[in-house]
Amino acid sequence: MSCHGELPEQKPGCDDELVVALVGNANVGKSAIFNQLTGLEQDIGNWPGKTVEKAEGVLLHHGERIRIIDLPGTYSLMARSEDERITRDFLLAGKADVIVNVVDATALERNLFLTVQLLGIGTPVVISLNLVDVARKRGILVDYARLQKAMQTKVIPTVAVQGAGVHELVDAALKVRGRPRLTTPASLRYGPEIEKRIDKLSSLLSTMKTRQPARWLAIKLLEGDRRLMRKLARRDARLPDAVKILSDECSALHQEPCSTVIASERYALVGRVASEAQDFVSDKGQKNADRLDSVSMHPVWGYVLMLAIMLTILTFISIVGGWVATAIERAFESVNPHAPEWWAQLAWNGGVVGLYAALGVALGFLLPFYIILSILENSGYLPRIAFLMDRPCHAVGLHGKASVPLITAFGCNVPACLGCRIIENKRDRLIATFLSTLVPCSARTAVILGIVGTFMGPLWAISLYLIDFAIIIGLGRLLHRFMKGASVGIIMEIPPFRWPIPRLVAKQAWARFRPFLETAVPLIVLGSLAIEGLRQAHALDEITSWMSPVTVVWLGLPAFTGVLFLLGILRKEAAVVLLASMAGTVNIPAVMTPVQMFVFSLVIMLYIPCIATISGLGKETGWRIAGLITAAEIGLALLVGGIAFRLLAPLL
Amino acid sequence: MPKEETEEYLEAMLDLTKGGTPVKTSALAERLELAPASVTQAIQRLARDGLVGYEPYKGATLTVKGHEAASRVKRKHRLLEVFLTRVLRMAPRKAHAEACRMEHALSDETEEALCRNLRGPQSCPDGAPIPPCNLDVESCADCMSARGPSGKRDGRPAVPLTTLHPGNVSRVVFVRGGRSVVKRLCDLGLTPGTPVSLLRSAPMNGPVEVRSRGCNLALGRGIADKIYVDAIGGAP
Numbered sequence: 001m002s003c004h005g006e007l008p009e010q011k012p013g014c015d016d017e018l019v020v021a022l023v024g025n026a027n028v029g030k031s032a033i034f035n036q037l038t039g040l041e042q043d044i045g046n047w048p049g050k051t052v053e054k055a056e057g058v059l060l061h062h063g064e065r066i067r068i069i070d071l072p073g074t075y076s077l078m079a080r081s082e083d084e085r086i087t088r089d090f091l092l093a094g095k096a097d098v099i100v101n102v103v104d105a106t107a108l109e110r111n112l113f114l115t116v117q118l119l120g121i122g123t124p125v126v127i128s129l130n131l132v133d134v135a136r137k138r139g140i141l142v143d144y145a146r147l148q149k150a151m152q153t154k155v156i157p158t159v160a161v162q163g164a165g166v167h168e169l170v171d172a173a174l175k176v177r178g179r180p181r182l183t184t185p186a187s188l189r190y191g192p193e194i195e196k197r198i199d200k201l202s203s204l205l206s207t208m209k210t211r212q213p214a215r216w217l218a219i220k221l222l223e224g225d226r227r228l229m230r231k232l233a234r235r236d237a238r239l240p241d242a243v244k245i246l247s248d249e250c251s252a253l254h255q256e257p258c259s260t261v262i263a264s265e266r267y268a269l270v271g272r273v274a275s276e277a278q279d280f281v282s283d284k285g286q287k288n289a290d291r292l293d294s295v296s297m298h299p300v301w302g303y304v305l306m307l308a309i310m311l312t313i314l315t316f317i318s319i320v321g322g323w324v325a326t327a328i329e330r331a332f333e334s335v336n337p338h339a340p341e342w343w344a345q346l347a348w349n350g351g352v353v354g355l356y357a358a359l360g361v362a363l364g365f366l367l368p369f370y371i372i373l374s375i376l377e378n379s380g381y382l383p384r385i386a387f388l389m390d391r392p393c394h395a396v397g398l399h400g401k402a403s404v405p406l407i408t409a410f411g412c413n414v415p416a417c418l419g420c421r422i423i424e425n426k427r428d429r430l431i432a433t434f435l436s437t438l439v440p441c442s443a444r445t446a447v448i449l450g451i452v453g454t455f456m457g458p459l460w461a462i463s464l465y466l467i468d469f470a471i472i473i474g475l476g477r478l479l480h481r482f483m484k485g486a487s488v489g490i491i492m493e494i495p496p497f498r499w500p501i502p503r504l505v506a507k508q509a510w511a512r513f514r515p516f517l518e519t520a521v522p523l524i525v526l527g528s529l530a531i532e533g534l535r536q537a538h539a540l541d542e543i544t545s546w547m548s549p550v551t552v553v554w555l556g557l558p559a560f561t562g563v564l565f566l567l568g569i570l571r572k573e574a575a576v577v578l579l580a581s582m583a584g585t586v587n588i589p590a591v592m593t594p595v596q597m598f599v600f601s602l603v604i605m606l607y608i609p610c611i612a613t614i615s616g617l618g619k620e621t622g623w624r625i626a627g628l629i630t631a632a633e634i635g636l637a638l639l640v641g642g643i644a645f646r647l648l649a650p651l652l
Numbered sequence: 653m654p655k656e657e658t659e660e661y662l663e664a665m666l667d668l669t670k671g672g673t674p675v676k677t678s679a680l681a682e683r684l685e686l687a688p689a690s691v692t693q694a695i696q697r698l699a700r701d702g703l704v705g706y707e708p709y710k711g712a713t714l715t716v717k718g719h720e721a722a723s724r725v726k727r728k729h730r731l732l733e734v735f736l737t738r739v740l741r742m743a744p745r746k747a748h749a750e751a752c753r754m755e756h757a758l759s760d761e762t763e764e765a766l767c768r769n770l771r772g773p774q775s776c777p778d779g780a781p782i783p784p785c786n787l788d789v790e791s792c793a794d795c796m797s798a799r800g801p802s803g804k805r806d807g808r809p810a811v812p813l814t815t816l817h818p819g820n821v822s823r824v825v826f827v828r829g830g831r832s833v834v835k836r837l838c839d840l841g842l843t844p845g846t847p848v849s850l851l852r853s854a855p856m857n858g859p860v861e862v863r864s865r866g867c868n869l870a871l872g873r874g875i876a877d878k879i880y881v882d883a884i885g886g887a888p
Contacts, residue, residue: 076839080832109865110841224835256826256844263838264845271865290851293868299855387870391858399872400859424832489872490859491836496868 017058017065019095020173023087023118024102025111026073027495029130031055032160033102034070037170041511042070043415044161044504045377048493049073049404049422052083054090061170069096072421075110077117078225082421082429091121094211098173099125105135105142105157106496108278112151112270113263116188119153120216124176127155128169133162134498138285140278147277152185161501182213187273190265193253197222197246204242208235222247223259289496296384296497306388309381314465317368318449318458325360325450329586332356346532349581354528357577357586358521365446366516366573370509373411378500378508382407383492390490396473397480398423399490402432409439411512413609417616427485431476433620434629437609438472440465443572444605450576452601455589464601471606471640524574527567528581554638555603556645557596568604570611575604595648599641607637653697656756660684661694662703662722663729665714669815674711716883719811724763729755731766738770810880814860814873816850822881823847829878837879841865848881 022030026048034042038057043050055070071090072083079085090096101118103111118125129142148155154172158165189195201221202214210217210232220228221243233239247258254261295301332352337344376382382404390400401423409416416436423429440448453461534540540560544551547562560582568575579600583591592600608630609617617626664683668675677695681688699706703718714722729751736747758766810825824846827834841864842848851861851868860876862869871879 075836078835078839080836107865107867110867113839113841224831257834259835260827260838260843263835264843267841267843267846267865293861294852297852297854297861299852383870387854387859387861390870390872391854391856400870424836488830488833489875490870491833491840491872491875492870493840494861494868494870 017067018174018177019067019069019097020100020170021069021071021090021096021098022100022102023071023091023114024073024128024130025075025104025107025114026050026493028073028102028104028111029158029160030070030073030102033100033128033130033158033166033169034068036160036163036166037068041507043377043508043511045374045382048383048495049083049401049419050377052086052418052421054086059170061167061174064174066170066173074114076114077121077220078223081424091118091123092212094123096123097177099123100128100169100173101125102128102130102160105129105132106138106140108140108142108274109267109271112274113266115151115153116266116270117219119151119181119188120184120213120219122180122182122211122213122216124178124180125153126169126172126176127151127153128160128165129155129157130160132157133159134496138289138496139282140280142278144277147273150185150187150273150277152181152188161504184215188269190262190269194222194250194262194265197250201242201246204236204239205232208232219262222250223262224257292497293384293494296381297387302384302388306385313369313372314445314449314462315458317365317372317445318453318461320368321361321364321446321449322454324364325357325454328356328360328363342536346529346536350529350532351525353581353586354525354577355521357528357580358524358573361446361450361573361577362513362516362521365449366442367509367513369442369445370411370512371505373408374505374508374512375500377408378498378505380495380497383494386490386492387494396431396435396476397483398428398432398435398476399488401490401492402428402435405432406436406439409436409441410445411442413437413439413441413613414616417613417620420620425485425488427483430621430625431479431483433617434479435472435476437613437617437629438468438475438606438633440468440605441572443610446573447576447601447604451579451588451597455597456594460594460598464598464605467602467640467644468605471636475636520571520573523570524577527570527574527578531563531578531581550638554645555599555641556649557600558592561600564600565603565607568610569608572604572610593652595645595652598648598652599645602644603637603641605637606640607634609633653694657694658698658701658703659721659725659756661698662714662718663725665704665712665718666722666726669714674707674713676711680712719883723811724760725755728758728763731763731770732758734770735766811883812877813848813850813862813879813881814853814876815883816881818850818852821847821849822883825880825882827879829875833875833878837875840869841867842869842879848879 022034024030027050029044031042031044031051034040034055034057035044037059040055040057042055049072051070051072054072057068057070059066059068069090071087074084074087077088077091079088091099099118099121101115103115115125115127127147129144129147132142135142142157144155144157154176156165156169156172158169160166190198198215198218201218205214205217217228217232221232221239224247229240229243250258250261256264296305298305332355336348336352339345339348385407386400386403388400389403393400393403402420405416405419405422408419413436416439417433420429420433420436423432448461448464452464531540534543540563544559544562547565548559551557551562551565552559561579564575564578564582567578579588580586585591588597608614614626614630617629621629661680661684664680665675668679668683677691678688680686680695681691684691695704695706695712698704698718699712702715703721704712704714706712732751732754733744733747736742736750737744742750813822813824816822824842824844826844827837827842846864848862848864851863853860853873857873859870859872862871862876
């Protein structure tokens with residue numbers, strides 16, 4: 001695209017730049033619009049709650065600097081989870097100059113529920129009517145002009161993944177800047193009995209100097225917004241009583257709590273707007289979608305399908321990974337000069353072996369894994385898994401929503417820790433975050449499949465996974481028993497299936513893969529060089545010997561693994577790659593017995609979250625808890641590893 | 653047929669009815685520890701009174717009237733259980749047996765007073781939910797703070813969303829539960845009066861999937877149990 005060209009140096013907080021916030025329900029395409037506008041690579045997927053942190057980017061549009069903020073999805077401005085709170089706080093702090101409200105054309109009613117709340121907030125709003133192509137396919141036609149008239153706000157139809165309409169969106173945003181709407185059109189007014197009370201309360205509020213219009217604040221207070229109430233009550237002590245009287249009157253009239261009355265009224269009015277603005281021409285799309293779901297969420301076949309998908313993925317990656325890793329190794333070894341000089345040995349055994357072992361893991365195991373995970377995310381299958389796994393999750397005191405970050409943890413634990421923010425309740429969030437650091441991530445999969453899978457067979461690899469799952473379940477149950485509070489239960493939208501778009505899948509997989517190539521591969525090559533250097537200097541033994549009480553005596557492993565455990569803290573896949581350079585051969589069985597390979601992989605799998613995960617944990621849970629979790633996992637790994645060694649040694 | 657016996661039958665029917673499938677007379681006989689022949693006779697009498705629909709060989713289903721009467725007895729039973737264990741500190745098993753006898757004699761007025769004095773309990777000591785009263789209130793808090801007993805909801809009783817047949821469309825009557833859950837459901841569009849249909853339930857009391865306002869939602873069983881909808885289906 002022409003507009004985002006070369007970005008000048010970013011000066012955050014520039015006075016003249018326009019700040020545009022993307023706000024909308026979960027999973028409506030905010031991140032896709034953000035990517036189109038900024039040329040950045042925010043992950044996109046087809047499940048609610050993917051964006052849990054705000055992302056920023058700059059766009060140059062006709063010489064104008066525009067800062068685009070991608071905010072986590074929310075269903076209302078009454079934040080109920082960590083990610084929604086980010087959105088609410090950002091908007092209430094008045095940090096946005098213009099709000100671009102991204103609306104899903106296939107679910108107009110529910111999306112407009114948020115729009116109505118945004119319209120009165122005092123910041124100009126432009127509506128991006130997104131997914132119009134999907135809506136058309138499903139037989140829903142939206143009349144933009146009508147919608148625009150009813151909402152009294154500019155409406156721009158968009159197809160975010162293709163970039164259609166996003167420029168018009170920016171033009172519209174520029175036009176409305178500095179022109180907040182202060183009156184409420186008749187089409188967006190509540191019933192007279194509510195309006196009367198809103199008026200009463202706003203006249204009380206209008207004497208205060210507030211950032212938001214009095215009417216907006218009045219509605220929020222009547223809805224029972226406690227955070228807002230605490231803030232405003234400090235400025236006028238009469239407020240809580242006034243609100244209580246008015247909302248009690250309101251609930252007495254309707255015999256429902258006032259918040260329910262207002263939500264009902266709001267839904268009634270957006271229902272009117274939506275039904276006038278949309279035409280349903282066929283429900284064929286809906287019927288096909290239903291048919292697909294009757295299989296994917298079937299009480300029997302749903303689970304069979306899920307297991308089949310998981311096993312296929314594991315087998316596929318295991319086969320492809322082994323094949324690619326061997327092919328790369330052969331290609332490199334075919335040009336091995338086998339020079340006897342010490343520096344040639346160092347360069348080859350340290351540098352080149354490290355490089356091709358790293359590439360083998362990267363291209364064989366990680367890349368295919370990221371591609372498959374992107375396909376799963378983009379298709380919309382993850383929320384189905386959440387539905388199917390809700391009941392089983394109860395066994396560990398969680399609900400199904402936790403299974404979504406737990407599944408993404410198979411790719412990498414770091415985004416999974418952050419992803420746990422979609423869980424509303426603090427206790428559940430902590431348990432899920434803890435458990436997600438134990439999920440076998442792609443690095444661990446590389447270790448498991450690269451060592452145990454390749455040299456001992458797939459059954460042993462699967463048994464490692466089963467041990468890990470058993471530990472996760474056991475630990476979950478334990479935490480569930482001893483941590484106070486109860487889980488509320490799952491409330492989650494199930495979005496329709498979508499065909500993953502190959503271009504997006506490729507982009508996303510690449511965006512996740514690139515950091516590995518850029519940071520991990522050089523790190524591994526350096527580590528490998530260091531090990532080879534130490535070996536040639538005969539200094540390795542000293543390092544490994546002080547760890548030998550643990551490695552040799554307790555775990556029954558060769559002494560050289562001690563160094564690997566230290567390096568594995570940086571990146572776990574480094575452990576498998578450097579195992580080759582430690583052993584001086586890629587043929588692991590020559591230096592390790594099957595029991596040792598199994599115990600080694602088991603301990604690597606469990607012993608510590610990698611450094612990136614620890615920092616992610618620290619950010620989400622605080623450093624004290626992150627430290628506790630890390631210590632607990634080291635203890636657990638040593639315990640399980642020691643037991644496995646003693647149980648397996650007589651058997652194998 | 654004596655009132656007590658009728659109520660015992662209805663209560664047993666309510667326990668055995670799962671999603672509107674007819675209850676076999678043999679299952680009822682086992683439950684009530686009675687001879688199958690006498691159960692069949694009794695069911696036919698209940699059908700004459702319009703409390704159950706009965707089809708020979710298939711079984712019996714509760715009518716709307718029957719469902720209402722059964723829920724009422726169940727409610728009395730569980731309220732009494734709460735009273736006996738919580739206030740009088742009786743052992744749960746004993747309380748159950750006592751409640752079984754007392755429920756038939758409890759007047760509606762006493763029932764409402766009991767509910768108010770126990771501060772609107774939502775479940776009995778063993779955790780089973782107490783059926784909602786048929787008063788036209790959104791929540792027990794409403795009932796206690798605002799008004800005394802008022803007029804009954806005319807027409808159909810409210811039943812938990814989870815008792816709907818998959819595919820049936822009904823309307824939300826009221827939602828119970830914690831403040832934040834109720835508000836979340838409202839935000840997602842499950843406000844009173846909203847048409848909602850049950851799409852499917854996961855096995856072993858897992859979550860349910862519902863459709864409302866063109867969106868599909870997964871709801872935990874505990875949450876869906878507290879969404880009450882107009883009773884339809886399973887009733888002739």
